[in-house]
Amino acid sequence: MTATASTPTAPQKGFFGHPRGLSTLFFTEMWERLSYYGMKSILLYYMYDQVVKGGLGIPSGTAKALVAVYGAALYMSGIVGGWVADRLLGSRRSILYGGILIMFAHICLAVPAGRGALYASMVLLVLGTGLLKTNISNTVGGLYDKQDTRRDAGFSIFYMGVNTGAFLAPFIVGTLGQKVNYHAGFSVAAVGMAIGLIQYVLGQRHLGDAGRLPTNPLTPAERGRFSLIAGAGxxxxxxxxxxxxxTGVLTADLVINVITALSVLVPLGYFAVMLRSGRTTAVERSRVVAYIPLFVASVAFWFIQEQGASVLAQYADQRTDLNAFGFAIPSSWFQSVNPVVIIVLAPAFAALWMKLGTRQPTTPRKFAYGLLLAGLSYLVLVVPAVVAGTGVKANPLWLTVSFVLVTLGELCLSPVGLSATTKLAPAAFAAQTMGLWFTSDAAAQGLSAQVVKLYTPATEAGYFGVVGGVVLVLGVALYLIAPAIHRKMQGVD
Structure with missing residues (x-):
């Protein structure tokens, strides 16, 4: 059977005027993000901290690049997770199995077993996130009819759940990791994912048929061929x-370069597959073409935003005056600025889109605003380096303002991008297109892995100025071509 119902069967009320199943997905994602962002808030420090202090002693440049390619692999795995859901398991079971793998990934880090446990955790988290993250967002879309004007608002509310977990994570996991020991922090991340799994299993009854069946299941003959090919691969x-x-060829640099190449080639190949597929109609093909510049804009945005866990994490740890307000601020706490702004403002953005209705800016214009704000967030950090020099630690307000600006851009782009993906996706590639959306983040981090090593206090002003300036120019260009993109979207706003 194929899940092709056009009318959602989930209860349409029960969660702030939205389908009741949104609450199940909201809290599942909240707990998963608490575990992930908690781990991420201390991962760079765990990598480059001295062994005698409980770290792994990896050079900071290599550690930043590894964090970036780790993120690239996580988001690239969404393509595989989307395919598994579309053709084998359906989104609902994919979410469950993904959460289990994520929990075991954090358990690996909770054990003080050195680099081997780190790499095992990375593999498990990549596989688990690929199954969960793509499909939970796709299931949110399945709760609504495609013409339901609540969709963007619903994704904004869902996004607030993401950021509730992300906000709490540095205060809980980060504080334990930096004040007690890293493994205590990673243990809390594992517990958080376990709670999320229990909540998800208990709340599935509110989802109706959303994500229950594969949208394009393999035939029995195809399943046999798939088993042989997958096993051999x-x-x-x-x-x-x-x-x-x-043979000693497997080095960190090799892994970084391979993942960077894959992060660019995979989305390029997938766009080619969707555009050439006989299952993609003429209208859907036009929408895919419109999706390409939005995808490129997303890559540019995440190139800056995701450096919050690498370049800006190092900036917080080494270049920021952590005693500026009379008490020591753990550097991991800066990772909470992004989610707290979203928690405060996501409802306002959701209400704004609902109030404006058909008068709200088009999707391409929202993306352009996101790029402009992201570019400004890096240009702001040029000021303390130029005015006071890099020998003087910067006031934490500069870094806070930078995080606030990029977060405002995120509210314009990310939840809107999730919603647009579910509307622009060809029917035969529904979950896989959501996976494609997440590969924009993968491509951004893959490219970032080649660039973040250039950041040092000596190159600070030039680094932030060039990266921020390029993204700002791209935002202006996108704003100018937005009407042409909107026409290609064939009636989708």
Whole structure:
């Protein structure tokens, strides 16, 4: 059977005027994000901190690049997670299995077993996030009819759940990790994911048919071929990794370069597949074409936003006056600025889009606003370096303002991008297109891995000025071509 119902079967009221199932997905994502962002708030420090202080002693430049390619692999795995949901499991079971893998990933980090546990955790988290993150967002879309004017508002509310978990994470996991030890923080991340799984299992009854069945299931013959090909592929990959490791070729730089290349090639290949597929109609093909510049804009936005866990995390730790207000601020706490702004303002943005209705800015214009704000967020950080020099630690307000600006851009782009993806996706590639959306983040972080190593206090002003200026120019260009993109969207706002 194929899940093709055009009318949602989930209860349409029960959660602030939205489908009741939104509450199940809201809290599942909240707990998953608490575990993920908690881990992420201390991961860079755990990598580059000295071994005698409980860290792994990895050089800071390599650590920043590894954090970036780790993020790239996480979001790239969404393509696989979307395919598994579309053709094998459906979104609902994919979410469950993904959450289980994520929980075990955090358990690996909770054990003080060195770099081996770190790499095992990375593999499990990449696989688990690929299954969960793509499909939970796609299931949110399945709660609404495609013409339901509540959709953007619903995604904004869902996004607030994401950021509630992200806000709490640095205060809980980050504080434990930096004040007690890193493994205590990672243990809390594992517990958070376990709570999210329990909540999800108990609340599935409110989802109706959303995500219950694959949208384009494999036939029995295709399943047999898939099992053979997948088994052979996994075996070949294991052999290749073992050979590279034994011969000494498998280095951090090799992994970084391979993931960077894949993060760019995978979305390019997937756009080609969707555009050439016989299952994509002429109208859907036009919408995919319109989606391409939005995808590029998303890459540019996340290129800056995701450096909050690498470049800006190092800036917070080494270049910010953490005693400016009379008490020591753990550097991980700055990771909460982004989610707290979203928690405060996401309802306002949701209400604004609902109030404006058909008069709200088009999706391409919202994306342009997001890029403009992201560019400004980096240009702001040029000021303390130029005015006071890099030998004097910066007031934490500069970093706070930078995080606030990029977060305002995120509210213009990210929840809107999730909603637009569910509306512009070809029917045969529904969950996979959501995976494609997340590969924009993967491409951003893959490219970032090649650039973040250039950041040092000596290059600070130039680094922030060039990166921020390029993204600002892209925002202006997108604003100017927005009407042409909107026409290609064929009636989708």
């Amino acid at each position: 996994v075996a070949a990959l294991v052999v290749l990794v073992v050979v590279l490791a034994v």
